[in-house]
Amino acid sequence: MADISKTLPLTRSSVIAAHELVKPHIHYTPVLTNTTLTTLASTPQTPEALADTPWAGQEPAKPVLRLWFKCENLQRVGAFKVRGAFHALERLCLDEEWVNGGGREKGVVTHSSGNHAQALALAAKTMGIPATIVMPAISTPSKIAATQGYGAKVLFSGSTSVEREAVVEEVIKETGARLVPPYDHPDIMLGQGTLGLELQEQVAAMIAAGHVQATKVSEHGLDAIMTPCGGGGMLSGTAISCEGTGIQVFGAEPEFEGADDCKRGLEAGQRIEKVSTLTIADGLRTPVGAYPWRIISDKRFLRGMYSVTEEQIKKALRLVLERMKVVVEPSAVVGLAVALFNEDFRRLVETEGGKGGWDLGLVFSGGNVSVDALGKMFAPPEPAQGERAEGTLGKDGRKIAENVAG
Amino acid sequence: MADISKTLPLTRSSVIAAHELVKPHIHYTPVLTNTTLTTLASTPQTPEALADTPWAGQEPAKPVLRLWFKCENLQRVGAFKVRGAFHALERLCLDEEWVNGGGREKGVVTHSSGNHAQALALAAKTMGIPATIVMPAISTPSKIAATQGYGAKVLFSGSTSVEREAVVEEVIKETGARLVPPYDHPDIMLGQGTLGLELQEQVAAMIAAGHVQATKVSEHGLDAIMTPCGGGGMLSGTAISCEGTGIQVFGAEPEFEGADDCKRGLEAGQRIEKVSTLTIADGLRTPVGAYPWRIISDKRFLRGMYSVTEEQIKKALRLVLERMKVVVEPSAVVGLAVALFNEDFRRLVETEGGKGGWDLGLVFSGGNVSVDALGKMFAPPEPAQGERAEGTLGKDGRKIAENVAG
Numbered sequence: 001m002a003d004i005s006k007t008l009p010l011t012r013s014s015v016i017a018a019h020e021l022v023k024p025h026i027h028y029t030p031v032l033t034n035t036t037l038t039t040l041a042s043t044p045q046t047p048e049a050l051a052d053t054p055w056a057g058q059e060p061a062k063p064v065l066r067l068w069f070k071c072e073n074l075q076r077v078g079a080f081k082v083r084g085a086f087h088a089l090e091r092l093c094l095d096e097e098w099v100n101g102g103g104r105e106k107g108v109v110t111h112s113s114g115n116h117a118q119a120l121a122l123a124a125k126t127m128g129i130p131a132t133i134v135m136p137a138i139s140t141p142s143k144i145a146a147t148q149g150y151g152a153k154v155l156f157s158g159s160t161s162v163e164r165e166a167v168v169e170e171v172i173k174e175t176g177a178r179l180v181p182p183y184d185h186p187d188i189m190l191g192q193g194t195l196g197l198e199l200q201e202q203v204a205a206m207i208a209a210g211h212v213q214a215t216k217v218s219e220h221g222l223d224a225i226m227t228p229c230g231g232g233g234m235l236s237g238t239a240i241s242c243e244g245t246g247i248q249v250f251g252a253e254p255e256f257e258g259a260d261d262c263k264r265g266l267e268a269g270q271r272i273e274k275v276s277t278l279t280i281a282d283g284l285r286t287p288v289g290a291y292p293w294r295i296i297s298d299k300r301f302l303r304g305m306y307s308v309t310e311e312q313i314k315k316a317l318r319l320v321l322e323r324m325k326v327v328v329e330p331s332a333v334v335g336l337a338v339a340l341f342n343e344d345f346r347r348l349v350e351t352e353g354g355k356g357g358w359d360l361g362l363v364f365s366g367g368n369v370s371v372d373a374l375g376k377m378f379a380p381p382e383p384a385q386g387e388r389a390e391g392t393l394g395k396d397g398r399k400i401a402e403n404v405a406g
Numbered sequence: 407m408a409d410i411s412k413t414l415p416l417t418r419s420s421v422i423a424a425h426e427l428v429k430p431h432i433h434y435t436p437v438l439t440n441t442t443l444t445t446l447a448s449t450p451q452t453p454e455a456l457a458d459t460p461w462a463g464q465e466p467a468k469p470v471l472r473l474w475f476k477c478e479n480l481q482r483v484g485a486f487k488v489r490g491a492f493h494a495l496e497r498l499c500l501d502e503e504w505v506n507g508g509g510r511e512k513g514v515v516t517h518s519s520g521n522h523a524q525a526l527a528l529a530a531k532t533m534g535i536p537a538t539i540v541m542p543a544i545s546t547p548s549k550i551a552a553t554q555g556y557g558a559k560v561l562f563s564g565s566t567s568v569e570r571e572a573v574v575e576e577v578i579k580e581t582g583a584r585l586v587p588p589y590d591h592p593d594i595m596l597g598q599g600t601l602g603l604e605l606q607e608q609v610a611a612m613i614a615a616g617h618v619q620a621t622k623v624s625e626h627g628l629d630a631i632m633t634p635c636g637g638g639g640m641l642s643g644t645a646i647s648c649e650g651t652g653i654q655v656f657g658a659e660p661e662f663e664g665a666d667d668c669k670r671g672l673e674a675g676q677r678i679e680k681v682s683t684l685t686i687a688d689g690l691r692t693p694v695g696a697y698p699w700r701i702i703s704d705k706r707f708l709r710g711m712y713s714v715t716e717e718q719i720k721k722a723l724r725l726v727l728e729r730m731k732v733v734v735e736p737s738a739v740v741g742l743a744v745a746l747f748n749e750d751f752r753r754l755v756e757t758e759g760g761k762g763g764w765d766l767g768l769v770f771s772g773g774n775v776s777v778d779a780l781g782k783m784f785a786p787p788e789p790a791q792g793e794r795a796e797g798t799l800g801k802d803g804r805k806i807a808e809n810v811a812g
Contacts, residue, residue: 073731074731078731317777318777321733321777322733322775322776322777325479325480325484325732325733325734325773326731326732326733327727327728327731327732327733328731367731369728370728371724371727371728371780371781371783371784372784374777374780374781375777375780375781375782375783375784375785376781377777377781378777378778378781379781379785
């Protein structure tokens, strides 16, 4: 990565500058709307659905929501991570000291078993820079093959962060390669933030073109954006991209086994640095990074964090797969799960949005999930197939009118 | 349905007229391209991959293909069927005799356990016409609920076609309702054909806008369209929509348990009227209808039929889900499976398309599949997840460069 001293300030104009650099490398991913999901989000949950939740016995909230989905699952390598990776390398290449010191030849290095590995491998290959990716030896063969497929050198390590970092250190010592971390760096944050810019721009264009949302036509563009939060690169970058626009930014986390570290950190007034969770939202198992935290913990940038259960994530995932007909990974639907099931958030929208409601942008962060994993997630299929699907949807206590996408 | 005597002639201009009628009711579904799938289709299969096929020992074909996917899985009710249903009812409403005879009040009736049930229910509700849908009592509760959700009256029957038709007859006797069959009527064919018009128009617009396909920029628009074929409404309608355009039309069928009735019928010179198959492509289990057959068996309209195995359908389905990140039902990928795996078709493209290759339009006919069904389809997941995914893709003997959608 570029030295911190050489990074741009964390402002909206720096995100715009980042967008100029990454635009040629990335897909301008579509923004989709969906009648079924927008209707469902705007329908109160039933009292029965709230029975086993912290909101049991309360009057269900009556928010009006129009949902806009930024489809980074359709991004290159299947996730938003390419934005940060390309931005990091483009910024490095602008650093004369690094280039003149033979940086391009010495290459870059990272450790990752997930989407960042493939993203950096692709970016490095595209820009003619050698890349070494340290992956836990237990990584799935398909992910290793994909990373190698982009021409990256893959080294194996143990699976703890100490073991992985030790191998990275060795690579740096031997080759002089520069570390490109997955989220904890301003260049990564600014790169990921470019999706926020596009989302704002696309929703404005769709509204100008007379795009009608289920309940009523939007008049004013986005009121809020909510993104999933793991390491916080995307959330902080998106928050920076909204600076001065009046758009409120929210983060969404799984709550399983303490995966809601960011929310808990905000409550405690201090970043939580360690998390050990096996939430199905596997992209969000990591604690929030130090640089993203600076933005996320700043009230001027972030309005609030909300969390959801594993069951709520699965329900949202099923809805997206079956009703919207796009493939997303579990991490991608955590924001939608908040919008559908978290009564604190829904009450806020009801109170502040009133009858006009809110236009809410949600980010489908990635789509890298195998059908085997999906099958496992929704197993076991003992009773009649249809019955189970019905039951799961029916539990929301809300009737869905039409099995429609688009 | 309108009396046959009152239907339009089976010509391209009738499809254009049908499009004017249905346009206000349907989604203009997107046409997507995909680098990975286009690259894979343009890469020869390995000799090993052909080992257990009719082409064992032959030199693998070297077609150049650029694929364009018409996404009717994103259509209302999740399938192209709404096109025919809306067209049928719009045409009925133009029939003064029917209207003056109280037709609108007497309503419409059909029997279906699949996408046609929901399509007709939606169309009838939209147009203020009462609808009765006869469904086998064993239909999945979610499908029954969805059909009722559109306000249709659902009656139950046994699952054989004799039992179903008996209930329909009763309804007609009691109410005077008009039968709207799922495919075997010119109005349905012309309605489904509207997707062919849109596909032609969209590909031309994308090419004009400089849309680049993986291997090279297209110069001339579509060379061919291939659609799945069950009852034949979509295939025949699409063929009619291509009349006079120079675009060649192909049909794709599963071959499991004789589901390739249309292909076999063409070889025998006679329509096969009975099929009993449990292919996973459950939308294609029905034999081709009499009216569609007139078009499909006419060399001026249809160039040829090709079939694929259950395994090839599953492989194509996995590729679409994991690489393209859209949800499709098994029936929807039968054309893609032909393009990827059927050496007869691939040889034809190599021979006739030469180095310039073919631009091939494929129709994703529907997306109505539950995650439970998908899980079951790709079970059992005993060995390591990644290994299986890899193995399945690897078997094609073709390396896929990038996990990209769009």
